[in-house]
Amino acid sequence: MDTAGTDQILQTLETLCRLEAAMAAYYLACSEQWNAQSSLWMDLAMEEERHEKVLRDLSGLVKAHPDKFQAGMRIEPTAIESFVGNITEMTTDIMKGQASLHTALSFGLGIEESIIEGRFFEVIISSNQKYLKFMEAMARDLAHHRQRIIEEMERVRESVSP
Numbered sequence: 041m042d043t044a045g046t047d048q049i050l051q052t053l054e055t056l057c058r059l060e061a062a063m064a065a066y067y068l069a070c071s072e073q074w075n076a077q078s079s080l081w082m083d084l085a086m087e088e089e090r091h092e093k094v095l096r097d098l099s100g101l102v103k104a105h106p107d108k109f110q111a112g113m114r115i116e117p118t119a120i121e122s123f124v125g126n127i128t129e130m131t132t133d134i135m136k137g138q139a140s141l142h143t144a145l146s147f148g149l150g151i152e153e154s155i156i157e158g159r160f161f162e163v164i165i166s167s168n169q170k171y172l173k174f175m176e177a178m179a180r181d182l183a184h185h186r187q188r189i190i191e192e193m194e195r196v197r198e199s200v201s202p
Contacts, residue, residue, distance in 0.1 A: 045111040046102060052111075052163050053099045055120045060092035062127040063151060069134045070144050077141070080192055084148070087181055094174050101170060109171070113162040127151065145193045152185045 064085045071081035102109045130147050133139045139147075161175045 043106075046106040046109070048111045048114070049102050049109055049164055050099055051117060052115060052120075053095050053102070055115075055117045056163075057092050057095045057099075058124050059120055059127075060088050060095060062124045062131070064088035064092065066127050066131045066134070066151070067148070069131045070148070073134050073137065073139075074141050074144070077192060080188060084185055084188070087185070091178065091181070094177075098164075098171065098174065101168065102164075105168070108166055108168050110165040111163070112165040113159065115163055123154070141196060142193070145189055145196065149186060149189045149193070152182060152189060 067081045067085035067088060071078045071085065074081070130139065130144075134144055161178055164171065166172070
C-alpha cells in the first residue's frame, strides 16, 4: 500500500475542504450585503457547504479503501491556502462594504473558473463509483455556478444601462 500517496490525497482533500468552506463564507457574505441577489448567493453557499461535506466523506472513503485511490495531479497545499487567503480577504472587504456588486460577481466568477476549482477533481484517480458520481456532480455544479453568475452579471449590467 502506498501510504505516501494516501497521505497526499488526504492532505489535499483537507485543504480543499478549507477552500470550499471559504467559498461558502464568501457567498454568505455576499448574500448579506446584496439582498436582491440573496437567493443566488445562498444557493451557491449551500452547494459549497455540500461540497465540503462530500469531500470529508470522500476522505473517509479513502481511509477505508486506500487501495482504490491513487494520487493524481498534485496541487500544492500552499497554492490552495493562498487562494483561500484571497477569498477570505475579499469576504472581509464585502462584509465591510468595500466591494461593489459587480466586483463581487466578477470575483465569484473568477473563483468558479479558477484552475484550482475547475480541476481539483484530477487530484485523485479512482474507479470507485461513489467518487465518480461525486466528480460528475461537481462538474455539473461548477458549470451551473458559472452560468448563474454570468446571468446575474448580465442582468445587473442591463439594469444600470441607460
